[in-house]
Amino acid sequence: MDRDRLLNIRNEKKPEIVEKLIRDDVVEIRAERVVLKGDYYKNQLRIALRNCDIINPFDIEEYIAFDGYFALYKALNDLSQREVVDIMKNSLLRGRGGAGFPTGKKWEEAFSFDADQKYIICNADEGDPGAFMDRSILEKDPHSVLEGMAIGGYAIGANKGFIYVRAEYPQAVKTLRHAIAQAKENGLLGEDIFGMGFNFDIELRLGSGAFVCGEGTALIESIEGHRGMPRPKLQRTAHVGLWGKPTIINNVETFANVAPIILNGAEWFRSIGTEKSPGTKVFSLVGKIENAGLVEVPMGTKLRDIVFDIGGGCQNNKEYKAVQTGGPSGGCIPKEYLDVSVDFESLDSIGSIMGSGGMVVMDENTCMIDIAKYFLEFSVDESCGKCIPCREGTRRMYEILELITEGKAEMNDLEELEKLSHVVSNTSLCGLGQTAPNPVVTTLKYYKDEYLAHIVDKKCPAKSCKALITYTISDRCIGCSICKKNCPVDAIDGELKKKYSIDNEKCIKCGSCYEVCPVKPVKAVEIY
Amino acid sequence: MEYKFDLEKNEVLLKEFKAFLSEIKKNNGALMPALQKAQELFNYLPKEVLKLISDELNIPLAEIYGVATFYSQFSFIPKGENQINVCLGTACYVKGAQSILEEFEKELGIKQGETTSDLKFSIGQARCLGDCSKAPVVMINSDIFPLVKKKDVKKILDNYR
Numbered sequence A: 001m002d003r004d005r006l007l008n009i010r011n012e013k014k015p016e017i018v019e020k021l022i023r024d025d026v027v028e029i030r031a032e033r034v035v036l037k038g039d040y041y042k043n044q045l046r047i048a049l050r051n052c053d054i055i056n057p058f059d060i061e062e063y064i065a066f067d068g069y070f071a072l073y074k075a076l077n078d079l080s081q082r083e084v085v086d087i088m089k090n091s092l093l094r095g096r097g098g099a100g101f102p103t104g105k106k107w108e109e110a111f112s113f114d115a116d117q118k119y120i121i122c123n124a125d126e127g128d129p130g131a132f133m134d135r136s137i138l139e140k141d142p143h144s145v146l147e148g149m150a151i152g153g154y155a156i157g158a159n160k161g162f163i164y165v166r167a168e169y170p171q172a173v174k175t176l177r178h179a180i181a182q183a184k185e186n187g188l189l190g191e192d193i194f195g196m197g198f199n200f201d202i203e204l205r206l207g208s209g210a211f212v213c214g215e216g217t218a219l220i221e222s223i224e225g226h227r228g229m230p231r232p233k234l235q236r237t238a239h240v241g242l243w244g245k246p247t248i249i250n251n252v253e254t255f256a257n258v259a260p261i262i263l264n265g266a267e268w269f270r271s272i273g274t275e276k277s278p279g280t281k282v283f284s285l286v287g288k289i290e291n292a293g294l295v296e297v298p299m300g301t302k303l304r305d306i307v308f309d310i311g312g313g314c315q316n317n318k319e320y321k322a323v324q325t326g327g328p329s330g331g332c333i334p335k336e337y338l339d340v341s342v343d344f345e346s347l348d349s350i351g352s353i354m355g356s357g358g359m360v361v362m363d364e365n366t367c368m369i370d371i372a373k374y375f376l377e378f379s380v381d382e383s384c385g386k387c388i389p390c391r392e393g394t395r396r397m398y399e400i401l402e403l404i405t406e407g408k409a410e411m412n413d414l415e416e417l418e419k420l421s422h423v424v425s426n427t428s429l430c431g432l433g434q435t436a437p438n439p440v441v442t443t444l445k446y447y448k449d450e451y452l453a454h455i456v457d458k459k460c461p462a463k464s465c466k467a468l469i470t471y472t473i474s475d476r477c478i479g480c481s482i483c484k485k486n487c488p489v490d491a492i493d494g495e496l497k498k499k500y501s502i503d504n505e506k507c508i509k510c511g512s513c514y515e516v517c518p519v520k521p522v523k524a525v526e527i528y
Numbered sequence B: 001m002e003y004k005f006d007l008e009k010n011e012v013l014l015k016e017f018k019a020f021l022s023e024i025k026k027n028n029g030a031l032m033p034a035l036q037k038a039q040e041l042f043n044y045l046p047k048e049v050l051k052l053i054s055d056e057l058n059i060p061l062a063e064i065y066g067v068a069t070f071y072s073q074f075s076f077i078p079k080g081e082n083q084i085n086v087c088l089g090t091a092c093y094v095k096g097a098q099s100i101l102e103e104f105e106k107e108l109g110i111k112q113g114e115t116t117s118d119l120k121f122s123i124g125q126a127r128c129l130g131d132c133s134k135a136p137v138v139m140i141n142s143d144i145f146p147l148v149k150k151k152d153v154k155k156i157l158d159n160y161r
């Protein structure tokens, strides 16, 4: 492969592809860029997702047609390693895996550390439940990640890369395998890339279902073939990482941003987003939202614009209650903060985090204590067990939340919960434990009255906690007997055409009767 | 329930596995790929296979056991011919995935983490299958079922019975 061939492929292929996509009504041209058509995409700016749903991920030439591998060529041909590092530093690109650490700074650490062997790792473990940004990039535009990694490898002086993919993504594994093979065939990976003396190879390693392996040092342990337990941070992985060698770990979306930055320059990137968080961020907007899907917008976009303008608000005209960002390490953002600007600093300041980009929307029927409990259960399950505050602390917190949702908690349990949150975040070894209390802390902060309702009044305002609700049948009942037929425990009795009733001793609160009740517009089965 | 590993019946697979081991033996960090391959071939990690790995890769059995128990994808009882994974990730959870899981458990008469006695089905849970916009999601083997409702469960299972 050389520059002429890249140009030839681009000149030949691009018009063809674009013409077909326009004919199929999939894309439109906006500001000289080919973008997906439709209301959902109107307010989006796609950089990391630039090729997703536009190119065929199994055809490397389609990637090249949309400027693919031109950045790698530019880096190898026109720029020194130092210059690549400087561009990345000046772009102020911050890691998209959660912590937001400046990528260029990280690369510089590894670049300026002498060693006979260095490694570059792509973190494709995407463990945050409710997030699928990385999966989409891997499956729809794998070469953008390979190219980003190769540029990173050149910059820091590494000739070997690993992609650590979670086992739950078999399709991503398949796509990546294919893409790596195609890149090698075309001389874009492997020995002597572009004939310029740079060697770079990429190997896939699979996860095996452990969330904590998304943490950098745990991931390294896992690749080495050990239990995936985080290391104490005595040294930077940029100095002492995989098999003791300098190692750079970046997230999938971070790598997908690299090629556009090298091609268009740091200034261009900084002109998008906010001063401290430049560029765009991909969010997976899911939960009780009208238009669920992936959204890529400039940093600093208002949360309201994402949830309502793009996402279309809550499903079935229900009332918005919260959006949960950052998964098990993040927090819930209430209505009052819908106008918050979505960037690293602003989300931190209201107690949530940007995280990897999961955004789960909740409506009036979601119980916030149940959600806090859900995330704590996740952390209990996924804690690797190495440090005590996380292993034991999260479990105790979970137990208290269980008491609350069962209506068995007292006020002093709440104090205990607050105290534990503090201890666990301050004393845990890695990010998992340090952030595990966040869902509790933010719900306590913004939805204290809901906690109090469970503890003092023994009521669940969202009517979701089974132990705290009762089902009854009102006078609206038309006596159709459908509920009786569907009750799994024969708790419903009555005569045809007369009002039925529920025996609360027998009722297991499965909700079947409510679901099947045909009375309109308001169901005859009521929940208290 | 006791499961016995039939060496004779698995002869071909064992041969394939041995060949795989000698291929990756020299690589750094060969243990994880070895365990993953074993799980894929035998549907679980039989003691006999773990011993083989220990001999070939020269890693103590205790250490292998330590690694294997750490990761949730590895199992020590055979997984069913059809592996049901109900997603309990956040998006699926807020859309009622828990009741979908319960429905599968009820239909098959086993709990999650278990295998039916005819080895036909096993139920597990996943922490997000990456299809959150179509929650709740269930994966059987590698087939994805989006937007699952409780009443669909029986029909879905019928495809595999």
Ligand SMILES: Cc1cc2nc3c(=O)[nH]c(=O)nc-3n(C[C@H](O)[C@H](O)[C@H](O)COP(=O)(O)O)c2cc1C
Pocket: A094, A095, A096, A097, A098, A099, A100, A101, A103, A123, A124, A125, A126, A127, A128, A211, A212, A213, A214, A215, A216, A217, A249, A250, A251, A252, A254, A356, A430, A431, A432
């Ligand atoms: C418990 C835990 C889980 C994590 N999971 C992931 C993950 O799934 N994907 C990811 O990219 N980063 C994850 N991270 C963050 C990584 O430690 C690391 O910061 C990141 O991969 C660095 O890449 P970036 O600078 O490009 O963001 C996790 C961190 C912790 C503490």
Ligand code: FES
Pocket: A129, A130, A131, B087, B088, B089, B090, B091, B092, B093, B127, B128, B129, B130, B131, B132, B133, B135, B136, B137
């Ligand atoms: S939460 Fe179920 S697919 Fe993501």
